[in-house]
Amino acid sequence: MTGQRMAGRVSGVAVAVVLTVATGAVARADDGFESLPARQIADRSRDALLDARSLRLHSRGDLGKGGPAMTVDLSLDRDGNCAGRVDLGDDQGTVEIVKRGDAVWLKPNADFWENQVPVGGTTFEAVLAGRYMKGDASDSRLRPVVEACDLDTFRALVSDNADSSSGTLTKKPVTRVEDTRTVPVTRTVHDRELTVYVDTGGRHYPVRLTVHGAGADAAVDFSGFDEPVPASTPSPEDTVDVSALLGRSPAPS
Template sequence: MAGQRTAARAAACAAVVVLTVTTGVTARADDGFESLPAQRIADRSRDALLDARSVRLRAHGDLGKGQEALTADLALDREGNCAGSVRLGGDKGSVKIVKRGGTVWVKPDADFWKNQVPVGGSTFGAILAGRYLKGAASDARLRPVVDACDLNTFRQLVSDNADTAGGTLTKGAVTTVDGVRTVPVTRRAHGQELTAYVDTGGRHHPVRLTVRGDGADAAVDFSGFDRPVPSATPAAKDTVDVSALLGRTPAPS
């Protein structure tokens, strides 16, 4: 379904912000983190993100160029487990997502069906009646959700795009973000300003990433590093099998 691509756009939004700020050749230092050059701070932040076993990301805003604004709140790990939600701007709808092992559940609301699946969406929504759509993670019709809810997919996007960012990278003054002491590093390129706020302590994870300019205004907040993804799954009475709703012919991959 076309609407399922929303989750993938949410992950892509986060990945674009990360990879365009935190690319470069890895360099390490044992102490004096705040005094390191901007590139080394960015490198260590990227490495810490790539090393994480799990993370919670909250993305909001848009990347400009006509893309829809959205809000996403997803906890995801390397095993492909995921839990959270994605909401489009205005009244365009939202979808809850749960993925556990080889099974995925999605729960679009009425506005989502109406706006993202204009042909037949309202009928699908009526049949579901507030229940989750359940399917196998291998089902091509659910592939966008599955890909978005896998930390390995996110990590690969960041890793594959290393060393490709242009522009200049500069370091700002130490500041506090959500109670965390951070050093901001900013990359300016192609009319945009991308900033990573990097935790000065611990593993030096990114705390917040922002992109501004050229019509873009988006941010991604990171938390919950290495914490388990919530394991609760919808009850059988609250689900409808994807094949029962959409038919048994898989969509093209």
Template sequence: MTGPHLGTRPAAWTAAFVLSVTGSAIAGAGTAHAEDIDHLTAQQIADRSRDALLSAQSLHLSTSGDLGKGSTPMSLELTLDRDGNCNGSVDLGNSQGSALIVKRGDDIWIKPDADFWKNQVPNGGSAFAAIVGDRYMKGAADDPRLSALTRTCDLNTFQKLVSDNANDDRGTLNKGAKTTLGKASVIPLTRMRDGATLTLDVAATGKPYPLRLTIEGNGADAVVGFSAFDEPVPRTTPSPADSFDVSALLGRSTSPV
């Protein structure tokens, strides 16, 4: 018995979000050298924010909402680093299911809920759910069936998406007045793109990390949050008693299905 490529939809959605939002909002090249962010131009702040994001060794990524054009609202909560370690969850929205994700080294664990099994694995999902029970599926990170989730867990992949799509400067980038986001002082940068408004809130003190990215308009309503920069990914992994071998569940074949 072979199984589906688990995680394709959340990985594809996250990539689409990054390409549509992050690459557009954090645009430009070069690094400004002025010390006071109040005196920097919108483009200089965007440059610094992009460079800060690309230099991070780890971070917590939070996404929610949808990109319009008939897309399904989804959410992701994930702490990840450049070594490919991660810990978090993905929710496919509209009662389509959610899953916990843990990756450490060469191993990855996934714990789908009942809605995930029902909607994402229509052929045999209920049987799989009965076998796995309240355990994680454990597999090798290089298993092709888990490759989408593995890529989602890699901060290098995320940063490459940002870097590769950082030169789209259509629309005027504007700098707003300093304000607050929670307890943080931020400067908002906005850009109009294809009928939508992109807003990037950049930390106004300390390192100019991007803290929140929103897209609104033209059917889209979504948010990306960035936090816990350079903090370690939790090292705790599911115990053997709480794990079930994914190969035993989906079959020994690792060829695409």
């Protein structure tokens, strides 16, 4: 196994979520917000999302990429701090992620080592013994994870896709997402219906984004806007240096 392979596998899920969000035309409080046209509602939601200093995103479902349905639950901010968990689906493995400052911690479970690292995975699992592997944010082997954990990367992708004119925006009747009153705005692109549910109050953040059709059936929930990313980090006793771990040459398992 290599650091690049693990980092790429973990960050690939998060990046897929980001790109799905960016593809949808996604969002300050004014009287009559609910009566605004779909385009203005979507634009305000996008702007609110781009202004956030931190957020939590929870994605689940199948993005139509031919793999199992995955789950991503990450809190991230503009300072590059991040905490959360990625589940690859179908018992393919989970990875816990913590990034604070210049340090990154990853803890794959037994299913990850067995399915994602068939050669040598059990050896790595035995060496870690339930601990995190720790590395520096500057380590090129962990760069994909570092980038995926940075809210500025997420914001750049959303901003770069903000002027997409594919499909027609349609406003749907007001509905509730959990306890939040929202206005759904829908767009169909390449046989996929993307719907962003925009909070009718406050700063009009996007609350949920769904993707249906052409093999995709997924949802992304947004919450925790401008709330601090959890600051706790694994203790030294609960970590193994990534260079020491990857420097080993495990026998085939």
